[in-house]
Every structure is written in structure tokens, then in C-alpha cells.
Amino acid sequence: MENGSKKWAFKGNKALEVADAISIRGVLNVLNDNLKGNDNTKTAIPLGHGDPSVFPCFQTTPIAEDAIVDAVRSAQFNCYSPAIGILPARRAIAEYLSQDLPYQLSPDDVYLTAGCNNSIEIIISVLASPSANILLPRPGYPMYESHAAFNNLEVRHFDLIPEKGWEVDLDAVEALADESTVAMVIVNPGNPCGSVFTYQHLKKIAETARKLGIFVIADEVYDHLTFGSNPFLPMGKFGSIVPVLTLGSISKRWIVPGWRLGWIVTCDPNGILQKSAGIAESIRRYCNISADPPTFIQGAIPQILEKTKDDFFAKIINLCSQAADICYDRLKEIPCITCPYKPEGSMFIMVKLNLSLLEDIDDDMDFCLKLAREESVVVLPGVAVGLKNWLRITFAIEPSALEEGLRRIKTFYNRHMKKQ
Incomplete structure (x- = not known):
């Protein structure tokens, strides 16, 4: 350092690098940064996190x-x-x-x-x-x-x-x-x-x-x-x-x-x-x-x-149930995705990627990065929750946005599918 000053003796905690790298927020931050690099004008569709409160149909009770x-x-x-x-x-x-x-x-x-x-x-x-x-x-x-x-x-x-x-x-x-x-x-x-x-x-x-x-x-x-x-x-x-x-x-x-x-x-x-x-x-x-x-x-x-009245809870459950049906049915139409279990609760579905049906996709993280960049759809790679080459998809969003997000995933598959 200048003027013979002593070298600075402080630094950040390295353990936080490991903790952040395996957090959902850390992974979603990377994917959301990738959205900024795309050159299309499509509205971003968040199928990666469990916060439906940003959508008008998912509002808390008065x-x-x-x-x-x-x-x-x-x-x-x-x-x-x-x-x-x-x-x-x-x-x-x-x-x-x-x-x-x-x-x-x-x-x-x-x-x-x-x-x-x-x-x-x-x-x-x-x-x-x-x-x-x-x-x-x-x-x-x-x-x-x-x-x-x-x-x-x-x-x-x-x-x-x-x-x-x-x-x-x-x-x-x-x-x-x-x-x-x-x-x-x-x-x-x-x-x-x-x-x-x-x-x-x-x-x-x-x-x-x-x-x-x-x-x-x-x-x-x-x-x-x-x-x-x-x-x-x-x-x-x-x-x-x-x-x-x-x-x-x-x-x-x-x-x-x-x-x-x-x-x-x-x-x-x-x-x-x-x-x-x-x-x-x-x-x-x-x-x-x-x-x-x-x-x-x-x-x-x-x-x-x-x-809080039961009719509020029933409304939220009904929304989630209908969204789960939409998600499960639409995902079955995408050949590179396998749904082993139809969700019965929470706001998520885990699906398996068949990379052998895709060109120039290395793994689940690569799939999600390119999907965000090309289609403005954010999906969580399975590696973030412990299963490599799987995906976690959130279905608790506005039904029209969910339909559009799944349609874009199918379009993404068609663009990247392996040619016979």
C-alpha cells in the first residue's frame, strides 16, 4: 500500500459465498440478471419463486x-x-x-x-x-x-x-x-x-x-x-x-x-x-x-x-388446484419434460429433463439460463434444490401468465429439440 501503510487486515466471510451459492435467491438472482441480457420485448414470467402475492388473483383477505x-x-x-x-x-x-x-x-x-x-x-x-x-x-x-x-x-x-x-x-x-x-x-x-x-x-x-x-x-x-x-x-x-x-x-x-x-x-x-x-x-x-x-x-x-373465513382459504386452494391441473397437463405436451407426480399441495411441481432430446443444452442450469434469455421465463433449475437435470416450476401465478409461460417453454423446446 502507499506511504508504507499496513495491509488491510479485514475481509468478507468466505462461508457466505458457499451459503449464497446454494440458496434459491442466489440462483434466481443469476437467472434474473440473464433476463436483462435478452433482446426481446416479452414480459418476464416468474415460474421460479413461491410468491403469488404479486398477482391480482392471489390477494390476502381484507x-x-x-x-x-x-x-x-x-x-x-x-x-x-x-x-x-x-x-x-x-x-x-x-x-x-x-x-x-x-x-x-x-x-x-x-x-x-x-x-x-x-x-x-x-x-x-x-x-x-x-x-x-x-x-x-x-x-x-x-x-x-x-x-x-x-x-x-x-x-x-x-x-x-x-x-x-x-x-x-x-x-x-x-x-x-x-x-x-x-x-x-x-x-x-x-x-x-x-x-x-x-x-x-x-x-x-x-x-x-x-x-x-x-x-x-x-x-x-x-x-x-x-x-x-x-x-x-x-x-x-x-x-x-x-x-x-x-x-x-x-x-x-x-x-x-x-x-x-x-x-x-x-x-x-x-x-x-x-x-x-x-x-x-x-x-x-x-x-x-x-x-x-x-x-x-x-x-x-x-x-x-x-x-379469517373458510371461503378465503377455499378460494386460494381452488386457484392452486386449477393452476396445478393446467401446469401438469401442459407440461405433458413438452417431450423433453417428464412429470412423475401430479402435485397435491403447496405451489410447485418437480419435473425431469431429458437432455438427450435437446441440442446445445448442457444441463438444467444451462436450460434455465437460455430459457430466461430467449423467452423471458424464469424457472428454477433442479440443482438448486438438490436434483440435477430436474426443474422446479411454480404454478401459483395468474392463470393467463401460467399458460403463456408454459407455451413459451414448449416454443423453447421446439427451437432446441434434437433433429432426427
């Missing part, structure tokens, strides 16, 4: 909006919140979730978070230790991998089986686990698969986890967003068999991802997480050093949960 306004105007929620959340909100969430459980949750079982991603950050940080490992689904939601990479928590992947409705390969779970395994994650309804687990399968997961001496982290951010033959059943139903940490939020069911209100709930009637393992106390301690959701949104939660 009851939720009124609850926010009432909370703000009350002037009772301008203060700091307790680290784990205000009591009325925790009580309302406990009552809301208890409707689907064979036992009653307490407000003390509930920890409020700044969205479900913050819940994941907390749980992974709580479990990270030099010797521990955690079992994650493949394909799965990569925020778990990102936070595990940043916290040096070892990850071991078990497969979901597409031919069986993306059920967990429980034999693989048993083979992967050892004395240092602390927990396994399930996402139900499934992101990225659109799957909904049956009672029998959830019970087998609980029994397998108990056999291995690990607990289950149940990511249920898409709870009740189901439209197939299987209804949503919370993993907490089996809390007497194995301790369950349930992660959830109002983001998806109420179509308000930007409100950033989530929760961690101990579904553990035997008190294992509280008494013997110290997990609950560790969550509480992490909340003391973590950001909490805005107090006025917490203040609105009782009104949102208690007053």
Missing part, C-alpha cells in the same frame, strides 16, 4: 389487512416485543395449531420468528456443534443447507422417491444416521415436490426417528394448502411417539410473505425437548440474540387467525 390497521392504530404495539413474541400472539398460534392435534399446545410452546426462514436459521444454529449432523431431504428447500454450511453443521441427504409420491426413503434415513445425528427434516406439504404425506407415512417417519433417537423438524409453511386426495396432517400428531419441532408462518396460507411472521413450536407432550435435551432453552436463548417480527404484526395475529 380481514388480515384490517387486523394490521387495527393493530397500528391501537398504539399498543409500537414497543419492542419480548424475544419469543408477545403473549396474545403466541396464545393465538397455540390455539390455531391445536385444532389439528390430539393434545393442547401452550403459549410456552410457541416462539415467534421473522418468517419461516428465520425459524430455519434459529434451529440450524441451535443444533450446530462440531460433531453433529442433520438429515435433510433431497430434493428439498436449500435454506437448510445454506445455514448448515454457514454454521459448519454436517448435512446428510436422504432421497424422496418420485414414483411413490415423493415419500421419504426411510431405509436411507436409517442407513445415514449414527450416534452424532440430531434430527431429520421433512417438508410437508412439499416444497419443491408438491407432495402431501399420508397419515401412515408420517407415522412411519415418527417411528423411524424414535428408533434412531432423533427428533423431527417439520417444515409446514404450506399447511392446509392441499387439493389432492391426501389432506394435510401435521407431524405434531405423532409428538407422543417422537419430539417434533414445527416450523410455520402466515406467509403462504394468507399470501403475505412480506409480512415476515413465522413460528417454531414444540409439539412434544412428553417434554423431551424441554426437560432432558435443552433444545427449547437453546431456542429461547437464540431468540435473545435474533431479530423478532414487527410487534404490530404480532398484535394483529389473534384477529387474523380467529376471524
